[in-house]
Amino acid sequence: MEITANNPQRKSWLHVEQGCDFPIQNIPFGVFITKDDIITIGTRIGEYAIDLGAFHQLGYFNGIPLTDDIFMQDSLNDFIADGRKTWRLVRNRIADVFDIENKTLQNNTKHKEVIIFDVNEVEMLLPIQVGDFTDFFSSKEHATNVAKIFKLQEEPLNNNWSHMPLGFHSRASSVVVSGTPIRRPLGQTQQLGQDKPVFGPAKCIDMELETAFVTTDVNQFGKPIHINEAKENIFGMVLLNDWSARDIQKQESKPLGPFLSKSFATTISAWIVTMDALEPFKCEGPEQENVVKYLKHKKNKNSYDIKLKTFVETPNGDINALSESNFKNLYWTMTQQLTHHTINGCNVRAGDLIGSGTISGSTKNSYGSMLELTWNEEEPITLKDGSTRTYFKNGDHVIIRGYCENSQGRIGFGKCTGKILPAVKYNLPE
Amino acid sequence: MEITANNPQRKSWLHVEQGCDFPIQNIPFGVFITKDDIITIGTRIGEYAIDLGAFHQLGYFNGIPLTDDIFMQDSLNDFIADGRKTWRLVRNRIADVFDIENKTLQNNTKHKEVIIFDVNEVEMLLPIQVGDFTDFFSSKEHATNVAKIFKLQEEPLNNNWSHMPLGFHSRASSVVVSGTPIRRPLGQTQQLGQDKPVFGPAKCIDMELETAFVTTDVNQFGKPIHINEAKENIFGMVLLNDWSARDIQKQESKPLGPFLSKSFATTISAWIVTMDALEPFKCEGPEQENVVKYLKHKKNKNSYDIKLKTFVETPNGDINALSESNFKNLYWTMTQQLTHHTINGCNVRAGDLIGSGTISGSTKNSYGSMLELTWNEEEPITLKDGSTRTYFKNGDHVIIRGYCENSQGRIGFGKCTGKILPAVKYNLPE
Numbered sequence: 061m062e063i064t065a066n067n068p069q070r071k072s073w074l075h076v077e078q079g080c081d082f083p084i085q086n087i088p089f090g091v092f093i094t095k096d097d098i099i100t101i102g103t104r105i106g107e108y109a110i111d112l113g114a115f116h117q118l119g120y121f122n123g124i125p126l127t128d129d130i131f132m133q134d135s136l137n138d139f140i141a142d143g144r145k146t147w148r149l150v151r152n153r154i155a156d157v158f159d160i161e162n163k164t165l166q167n168n169t170k171h172k173e174v175i176i177f178d179v180n181e182v183e184m185l186l187p188i189q190v191g192d193f194t195d196f197f198s199s200k201e202h203a204t205n206v207a208k209i210f211k212l213q214e215e216p217l218n219n220n221w222s223h224m225p226l227g228f229h230s231r232a233s234s235v236v237v238s239g240t241p242i243r244r245p246l247g248q249t250q251q252l253g254q255d256k257p258v259f260g261p262a263k264c265i266d267m268e269l270e271t272a273f274v275t276t277d278v279n280q281f282g283k284p285i286h287i288n289e290a291k292e293n294i295f296g297m298v299l300l301n302d303w304s305a306r307d308i309q310k311q312e313s314k315p316l317g318p319f320l321s322k323s324f325a326t327t328i329s330a331w332i333v334t335m336d337a338l339e340p341f342k343c344e345g346p347e348q349e350n351v352v353k354y355l356k357h358k359k360n361k362n363s364y365d366i367k368l369k370t371f372v373e374t375p376n377g378d379i380n381a382l383s384e385s386n387f388k389n390l391y392w393t394m395t396q397q398l399t400h401h402t403i404n405g406c407n408v409r410a411g412d413l414i415g416s417g418t419i420s421g422s423t424k425n426s427y428g429s430m431l432e433l434t435w436n437e438e439e440p441i442t443l444k445d446g447s448t449r450t451y452f453k454n455g456d457h458v459i460i461r462g463y464c465e466n467s468q469g470r471i472g473f474g475k476c477t478g479k480i481l482p483a484v485k486y487n488l489p490e
Numbered sequence: 491m492e493i494t495a496n497n498p499q500r501k502s503w504l505h506v507e508q509g510c511d512f513p514i515q516n517i518p519f520g521v522f523i524t525k526d527d528i529i530t531i532g533t534r535i536g537e538y539a540i541d542l543g544a545f546h547q548l549g550y551f552n553g554i555p556l557t558d559d560i561f562m563q564d565s566l567n568d569f570i571a572d573g574r575k576t577w578r579l580v581r582n583r584i585a586d587v588f589d590i591e592n593k594t595l596q597n598n599t600k601h602k603e604v605i606i607f608d609v610n611e612v613e614m615l616l617p618i619q620v621g622d623f624t625d626f627f628s629s630k631e632h633a634t635n636v637a638k639i640f641k642l643q644e645e646p647l648n649n650n651w652s653h654m655p656l657g658f659h660s661r662a663s664s665v666v667v668s669g670t671p672i673r674r675p676l677g678q679t680q681q682l683g684q685d686k687p688v689f690g691p692a693k694c695i696d697m698e699l700e701t702a703f704v705t706t707d708v709n710q711f712g713k714p715i716h717i718n719e720a721k722e723n724i725f726g727m728v729l730l731n732d733w734s735a736r737d738i739q740k741q742e743s744k745p746l747g748p749f750l751s752k753s754f755a756t757t758i759s760a761w762i763v764t765m766d767a768l769e770p771f772k773c774e775g776p777e778q779e780n781v782v783k784y785l786k787h788k789k790n791k792n793s794y795d796i797k798l799k800t801f802v803e804t805p806n807g808d809i810n811a812l813s814e815s816n817f818k819n820l821y822w823t824m825t826q827q828l829t830h831h832t833i834n835g836c837n838v839r840a841g842d843l844i845g846s847g848t849i850s851g852s853t854k855n856s857y858g859s860m861l862e863l864t865w866n867e868e869e870p871i872t873l874k875d876g877s878t879r880t881y882f883k884n885g886d887h888v889i890i891r892g893y894c895e896n897s898q899g900r901i902g903f904g905k906c907t908g909k910i911l912p913a914v915k916y917n918l919p920e
Contacts, residue, residue, distance in 0.1 A: 223687050228746040229659040232622050233837045243712035245834035257653050282673040316658040317747025324834040353918045404675035404754040407663045488783045
C-alpha cells in the first residue's frame with residue numbers, strides 16, 4: 061500500500077508555519093487531555109491538536125476496519141497492536157481529510173469545533189503504556205568515550221561491543237512525557253577520602269541524548285523474529301532523555317549494571333513519529349564489519365538522517381546550545397537491536413520502548429551527554445549567563461530537539477524536555 | 491484489624507491432606523481458567539480451586555467494599571491496588587466461609603458447583619500483569635560464591651555490596667507461570683580458542699533459586715517510601731526461577747550487566763502467598779553491620795523462615811534433589827530492597843515483581859544455582875539414572891518448592907517448575 065500521506069506536494073487547510081516540525085506529511089500519534097478533561101488519542105498538524113476519538117466517531121475513518129473505541133483510550137498500545145496496514149490506512153486518511161483540496165471537514169464548523177484544538181490548550185500525556193523499556197548502547201563514539209573516560213580496559217571497546225548491540229533492561233514505570241519536572245534523586249555515592257558511602261542528593265545529574273522506537277507485538281515467547289521481518293514491527297520513534305546520576309551510577313554498577321542511577325526518570329517526547337513518515341529520510345549508517353550472521357541485513361538504507369540537538373535553558377530564560385548529533389551516527393540499527401533482543405526468545409510486545417543509547421558523533425560538539433561534553437568534569441562548559449556547568453543544576457531546563465529536513469520539507473519530533481527540581485527532604489529513621 | 495484467617499485451630503469443610511501447602515490458614519491468590527474457558531481470580535484450599543468471581547457474585551463478600559468485577563479479571567493487579575485492609579477483610583471472610591463451623595456455602599450444593607473446582611481441572615495463569623520486574627542480588631553467600639568462581643576482584647565482595655541491596659531491572663514480558671516449558675535460548679557465546687563469538691543454542695542453562703514479592707502502589711514518581719512504611723506495601727510472595735544462560739551472560743554482561751542471558755524466561759509459582767499468611771513464620775535474618783541510615787529498620791523479625799528446595803526430574807521420571815536453602819539466609823530484607831528501590835524517586839506500582847536474587851546458604855548443598863553447586867562445571871553432579879549434570883539438558887524438568895512449617899502447621903507455595911525444550915531452528919539470512 062502506498063504511503064500517500066507522505067506526498068510532499070500536499071498542503072493542509074490548517075495553517076502550518078514554515079519550519080514547523082508537524083506539517084501534514086508528519087501525522088504523528090499522541091495522547092492528550094482537553095480543557096474539558098477528555099482523554100483521547102490524537103495527531104497534530106501545525107499548532108493544532110486533532111482529536112482522533114471524535115474524528116472516528118464522526119465517521120471520518122469510515123471504511124477502515126477499526127474498533128469503535130480504538131482512539132478513545134489513554135494509550136496507543138491497542139492501536140499499535142493493530143499493525144502496519146492499519147497505521148498506514150489511518151495516516152493516509154488523515155492526510156486526505158486535512159488536504160486543502162478536501163472540503164468535507166474543512167467546511168463543517170460543528171465538527172471542527174469538537175475535533176480541532178489549539179495544541180497549547182491541551183495537555184500531552186505519555187503516549188504509550190510502556191510494557192518493557194530496554195536501552196541499548198549502540199553509538200560507537202559514546203561507548204568509546206565512556207571507556208576512555210573511565211579507563212575501563214586496555215582496548216577502547218569491550219570485545220563484545222563489536223559483535224552485538226549491547227543493551228540492558230531499564231525501568232518502565234518512571235518513563236514520563238516531555239515537560240514532566242525531574243526530581244534530583246537521593247542515593248549513595250562515594251566521596252573522595254571517605255571509606256563509607258555518603259547518602260544524599262546526587263551531584264552529577266546528566267542527560268543522555270537518545271531516540272527510541274516503539275514496537276507492535278513482535279514475537280511470541282520463545283520465538284525469535286527474523287532480521288528480514290523485524291523492521292515491519294516498528295511503529296515509530298520518539299526523542300528520549302535517559303536521565304542519569306553519574307555519581308550513583310559509579311557506586312552501584314558493579315557487577316549488575318546501572319539501576320537507581322537511571323530509574324529515577326526517563327523522558328520521551330509526546331508525539332510518536334511513524335516510521336512511514338520518516339521513510340523519505342532513510343540513509344546508510346556507519347560501515348559494519350564482521351557482523352554475526354543473524355544480525356546481517358541487506359545494505360538498504362537501514363539508518364535515518366535525524367538531526368538531534370541539546371540545549372539547557374537557565375532560570376533567566378537563556379537557551380544555551382550544548383551539542384548537535386545525528387541518529388545516523390548510530391552503529392547498530394534499530395532492526396538489528398530488535399532482532400538481537402528476540403534472538404533468545406524474549407517476547408517484545410505492543411507498546412514496548414527501545415532506546416538507542418546515547419547518540420554521540422565523532423566531534424566534541426556532537427557528544428550526547430555532559431559526561432562526554434565536559435570529559436568527566438575536566439572541562440566545564442560556560443553558559444551565556446557566565447555560570448559554568450559540569451553536570452546540571454537545580455532549575456536547569458534540559459531540552460532535546462530532533463528533526464529530519466531535506467529540500468522537500470521537514471518532519472520533526474518537537475521537544476523532549478525536563479526541568480530539574482531540588483531533591484525531596486527525607487527524614488532518616490531514628 | 492486481626493488476621494483471623496491465620497487461626498491455627500481452624501479447620502475447613504474442604505478436605506486438606508496432612509502436609510499440604512494449602513490449608514485453610516494459607517488462602518493464597520491466583521488466576522485460573524476453568525474447563526468452561528472462564529478466567530477468574532481464585533484461591534485454593536487443599537486440592538480445591540475456588541472461583542472468587544463467582545463467590546463474590548453470589549454475595550459471599552457482602553459488606554466488604556469491593557467493586558463488582560474485582561475478581562472477574564485476568565490479573566490480580568486491581569485487587570492488589572485496593573490495599574492491605576481489603577486484602578485482610580477478603581482473606582478473613584474466605585476463612586470464615588470455609589470454616590467447618592460455617593454451614594452457609596457448605597450446605598448450598600448449587601453454589602458449590604459454580605465456586606469450587608478440582609485444582610487439577612483448572613489451568614493456572616500468570617497471577618499478575620507484571621509492570622516492572624526487578625531482581626536483587628541479596629544473598630551474601632551467593633554473591634561471594636559468584637565472585638570467587640569468576641575471580642571478580644581481590645576482596646570476596648565488591649565494596650558496594652555491603653552498603654546497599656544491589657539489583658537490576660529485568661524483563662517483565664517473559665515472566666511466565668509455573669509449568670510453562672522453557673526454550674533453550676539462542677545467542678552469542680565465546681568458545682575456547684576462538685577469536686570471534688559463536689552463534690547457537692546456549693550450553694549453560696542454569697536455574698536461580700529465588701523468591702519474589704509483589705507490591706501494591708507504593709509511591710508516586712519522585713517520592714521515596716520511608717523504611718517504616720515500606721513493608722505495608724508488600725502484598726505477598728511467590729517462588730521464582732530466574733533462568734540464566736551462563737555462557738551468554740559471560741559474553742554480554744560487560745559493562746551493562748545481564749540482558750538476554752536472563753530475559754528468555756523467568757518462572758514464578760502460580761499462587762501468591764500473602765504476607766499475612768506468612769506472619770507466623772517471621773524470624774530474624776543475618777546480623778547486619780554498618781547499615782546506611784535510610785535502610786535501618788528496627789530489629790523486629792524482618793525475615794521469614796521459608797524452606798526452599800530444588801530438584802531436577804529427568805525424562806525417566808526420577809526426581810533428583812539438588813539443594814536445600816532457606817529465605818532467612820538472605821542478607822538484605824524485602825523492606826530494605828523496596829526502600830532502596832524507591833529512594834531515588836522511582837515509582838513502584840501494583841503488580842510489580844521484585845526478586846530476591848539467588849538464595850544460597852553457607853553449606854554446599856544449600857547453593858541456589860548449578861553454577862555454584864558444580865563450582866562452574868568443576869564438580870559435576872551425578873543423578874539417579876547415572877547421568878551427570880553441570881548445567882541442565884533438554885528434557886530436564888527443574889522444580890522449586892518452598893514452604894514454612896512449625897508445630898502448628900504448614901503454609902506453602904506449591905511448585906515453581908519448567909521443563910527445558912530444545913532451541914528453535916533459526917534460518918540464518920543469506
